Amino acid sequence: MATYEHRLAENEDNPSIVERIEVRPWRLGGKSHQEFVVGGGSNFDASGNILVEIIYSVNDVQIFYTRNFIHHIDYGLPVLEDDDWIEKFRNGERDGYGFGDMLPETSIFFQREKQPYKDANNEDQFHINYSLEISADTGAIFGKAGPGQRSIEIKIKHISIEDGIEFMRQLTEEIDSLSLEKHPDPADIPSGSSDWPFARLVNQKAYDKIAMNYSEDYFSESPLTEIFDAWLKDIPTGGHILDVGCGHGQPVIARLLEKGYTVSGADLSPKMLEKAKDRFPNVSFVNQLASEMTYESEFDGACSLSSLLYLDPIDLSHSLYRIYHALKPNGFLFLHAYDLHPRWRGEPYQVDIKEWMWVWTYGMDEAVQALEEHGYFKVLKAQDVTPEEEKHAGIERWYNGAKEWYEEHIKQFPASPYPAPDINKAPRLSYKYGIIAQRRAKEA
Numbered sequence: 001m002a003t004y005e006h007r008l009a010e011n012e013d014n015p016s017i018v019e020r021i022e023v024r025p026w027r028l029g030g031k032s033h034q035e036f037v038v039g040g041g042s043n044f045d046a047s048g049n050i051l052v053e054i055i056y057s058v059n060d061v062q063i064f065y066t067r068n069f070i071h072h073i074d075y076g077l078p079v080l081e082d083d084d085w086i087e088k089f090r091n092g093e094r095d096g097y098g099f100g101d102m103l104p105e106t107s108i109f110f111q112r113e114k115q116p117y118k119d120a121n122n123e124d125q126f127h128i129n130y131s132l133e134i135s136a137d138t139g140a141i142f143g144k145a146g147p148g149q150r151s152i153e154i155k156i157k158h159i160s161i162e163d164g165i166e167f168m169r170q171l172t173e174e175i176d177s178l179s180l181e182k183h184p185d186p187a188d189i190p191s192g193s194s195d196w197p198f199a200r201l202v203n204q205k206a207y208d209k210i211a212m213n214y215s216e217d218y219f220s221e222s223p224l225t226e227i228f229d230a231w232l233k234d235i236p237t238g239g240h241i242l243d244v245g246c247g248h249g250q251p252v253i254a255r256l257l258e259k260g261y262t263v264s265g266a267d268l269s270p271k272m273l274e275k276a277k278d279r280f281p282n283v284s285f286v287n288q289l290a291s292e293m294t295y296e297s298e299f300d301g302a303c304s305l306s307s308l309l310y311l312d313p314i315d316l317s318h319s320l321y322r323i324y325h326a327l328k329p330n331g332f333l334f335l336h337a338y339d340l341h342p343r344w345r346g347e348p349y350q351v352d353i354k355e356w357m358w359v360w361t362y363g364m365d366e367a368v369q370a371l372e373e374h375g376y377f378k379v380l381k382a383q384d385v386t387p388e389e390e391k392h393a394g395i396e397r398w399y400n401g402a403k404e405w406y407e408e409h410i411k412q413f414p415a416s417p418y419p420a421p422d423i424n425k426a427p428r429l430s431y432k433y434g435i436i437a438q439r440r441a442k443e444a
């Protein structure tokens, strides 16, 4: 985490004040062939974007927190590697450097500002100030305003050149390490420092609203049922299983109870839990985010279906870490999700199940990486569980749509070199997957 800290020394009457601005970058996953979508626009290659946490605190109490993107991180930018840039900044050949050259996005710049004044002899002079400026484009992400129309800006003025350069050096190093697939390890992050009321409340509101009508029918699908039951085979009969993001518990908790397990559930939505408690009065439930669960080595197994793999990379990482703690060493985890749109990543604030939510999507490979990257889990099995009929129906839908588009296109541009769609060459369409993983024995 890149940190700038300003300390007002204590005196006889006042204890000291520590003001801190922190920027914590996270990699988003995504591949170069995927588009990155944000704020209604889509461009860039999805692998070149990062998510940042921006945290402003006084005396270790957060007074401001948000998440936003930096787009278009080009890992070869001179600012990342070339000390010459810093030298040019120091000697006045350049007046600033930083990240963020596109909209909508976060920009982070360290700059020299010259304020003109007349001295006693009426000669032109300059005051030189150094400032660190962080600007998060919120409009395009949350408010659906145009790029650059809404932003939250934090400006730290009058900082020393050395402090500013050091902040930028730390940030550069962190962004650079993301390019090597090194993401923040949740064990190193102070507890609670990624809490974000926005994502929590917007999702809670949505899930509360859909609680009455939400229904899943997982076990009518044989590939999903097979992998779910394969996960259970390794969990001792009567063992204790935690369902994370359990919703109202139907059909997953019902199946676990039928098979003789003891079950506990955790969920963000009080309304989902009201229904779950009515249905399963002997199951214990907690109304918590996965990322704030405090269980320690209590469960033989844990599962999460259609819940965790829709969290953004920050919440997913913290949640997996809390599940690691909740499981006994060598305990087994089952995850299930859809990769809803394999052709793009981005747009975390979107309408999902007809409600605004803060959500993300992972491919199976990305989910596997999130589980394994810090050594907390070993993936035993990862499998596409889309039923064959659903795959065929998906391809047919894609083909019909593509054919319709093509026929219109060729009418307008008869000489177009664009090839007609081929049903045998369908792109990767949305698919469902299941993952069985085992908690590694190591202590965090």
Ligand SMILES: C[S@@+](CC[C@H](N)C(=O)[O-])C[C@H]1O[C@@H](n2cnc3c(N)ncnc32)[C@H](O)[C@@H]1O
Pocket: 203, 204, 207, 216, 244, 245, 246, 247, 248, 249, 250, 251, 252, 266, 267, 268, 269, 272, 288, 289, 290, 291, 304, 305, 306, 307, 308, 311, 315
């Ligand atoms: C799509 S529903 C799935 C419910 C259930 N697992 C199922 O498959 O039927 C997602 C559930 O995850 C819960 N949820 C979303 N984010 C969560 C989080 N960060 N921590 C805990 N629960 C969460 C929601 O409240 C909702 O009940």
